[in-house]
Amino acid sequence: MQIIQPHYHAIARTAQDYERMAMSGVVAVCEPAFWAGFDRRHPETFIDYFAQISEFEPTRAAEFGIRHFCWVAVNPKEAENTELTQEVLRQMPEFLGKPNCLGVGETGLHKSTQNEIAALEAHVELAMKHDQLVLIHTPHLSDKAHGTKTVLEVLAGMDVNPDKIWIDHVEEQTIEWVLDAGYWAGMTLYPVTKCSPRRAVDILEKYSTERLLVNSSADWGPSDPFTLQECIVDFRKRGHSLQEAVEIFHNNPCRFLGQNPKWDIKPIQISES
Amino acid sequence: MLSPKQTLDTYYLEARRDLLEVAALLDRYDEAVNRAGGPADDESRLKVLREAMEVLAQGDHPQPNRTELLLEHFSKIN
Structure with a gap:
């Protein structure tokens, strides 16, 4: 089965992960800009990072026949540094023009501070001005519900096209708010801290899957890129057809990401004969 | 050996995950009962x-x- 990893922090992972993903049917990964585990102090560090994910990382993925796309943003944890955020935002349009860059992300909220909210608004404004897709991070654990509500309130006060916005890391208590507001919703499957593969299948069975994306977890912390495959296996074990799996784990990312013409992977139909 | 605080620091999130899995199983069962029109x-x-x-x-x-x-x-x- 052909699989797309819509949210994958490749720079934190090994070539062996690429190799195993290729062996399991992954055809493309999308790498949002994220927190490095420490707060970067200089805009230039972000610029080098953006160059890494827009220029170098695609070559590493290509060695395994995997397409690599990216997103650029200042993540919410570093948005407290307003000067740095403004300078990086000023230089971001250059990277939005890169052949593999799909949009602005992951922006969003962590502790939902005023500086984070201001940075989120600035990122969304920039994206809308340049007709870009937006990937929005929602907080983890106890901050999840409040942070997600705040993201929705911020977006409700802006002139945005919900079709172009993907709100990520939804769980059972937040998914309905996101879908009801007309946005795309992403589930992120972690070994411990976020949604699990089985809970994701429960959600897929409960809600309309039209605007749902499913991500594995792939970063420098405890995470596992193969939670996505685990989810697919559980989905199939429950009796859902191969085409239904393809619709969710390949075609939905194509439908959302394909709003950017740089994404040239098309939805596929499995022959039943 | 871990202190009481270290024990919670080390294992709380895993226990949270495991309880959520149990909650999800019970929800999954109820949904299946609703779909089937009756229990197992x-x-x-x-x-x-x-x-x-x-x-x-x-x-x-x-x-x-x-x-x-x-x-x-x-x-x-x-």
């Missing part, structure tokens, strides 16, 4: 799970032997 012919495993949670919910255990109690409890099911 034999709900004894569900009953045993609920009784196990009652054991865990008791605040006062004279000795730390909840795991042993649950293993004995689960042995009721083949």
Whole structure:
């Protein structure tokens, strides 16, 4: 089965992960800009990072026949540094023009501070001005519900096209708010801290899957890129057809990401004969 | 050996995850009952799970032997 990893922090992972993903049917990964585990102090560090994910990382993925796309943003944890955020935002349009860059992300909220909210608004404004897709991070654990509500309130006060916005890391208590507001919703499957593969299948069975994306977890912390495959296996074990799996784990990312013409992977139909 | 705080720091999130999985299983079962229009012919495993949670919910255990109690409890099911 052909699989797309819509949210994958490749720079934190090994070539062996690429190799195993290729062996399991992954055809493309999308790498949002994220927190490095420490707060970067200089805009230039972000610029080098953006160059890494827009220029170098695609070559590493290509060695395994995997397409690599990216997103650029200042993540919410570093948005407290307003000067740095403004300078990086000023230089971001250059990277939005890169052949593999799909949009602005992951922006969003962590502790939902005023500086984070201001940075989120600035990122969304920039994206809308340049007709870009937006990937929005929602907080983890106890901050999840409040942070997600705040993201929705911020977006409700802006002139945005919900079709172009993907709100990520939804769980059972937040998914309905996101879908009801007309946005795309992403589930992120972690070994411990976020949604699990089985809970994701429960959600897929409960809600309309039209605007749902499913991500594995792939970063420098405890995470596992193969939670996505685990989810697919559980989905199939429950009796859902191969085409239904393809619709969710390949075609939905194509439908959302394909709003950017740089994404040239098309939805596929499995022959039943 | 871990201190009480270190024990919670180290294992709280894993326990949270495991409880969420149990909650999801119970929701999944209820959804299946709704779809099928009735419960499974034999709900004894569900009953045993609920009784196990009652054991865990008791605040006062004279000795730390909840795991042993649950293993004995689960042995009721083949």
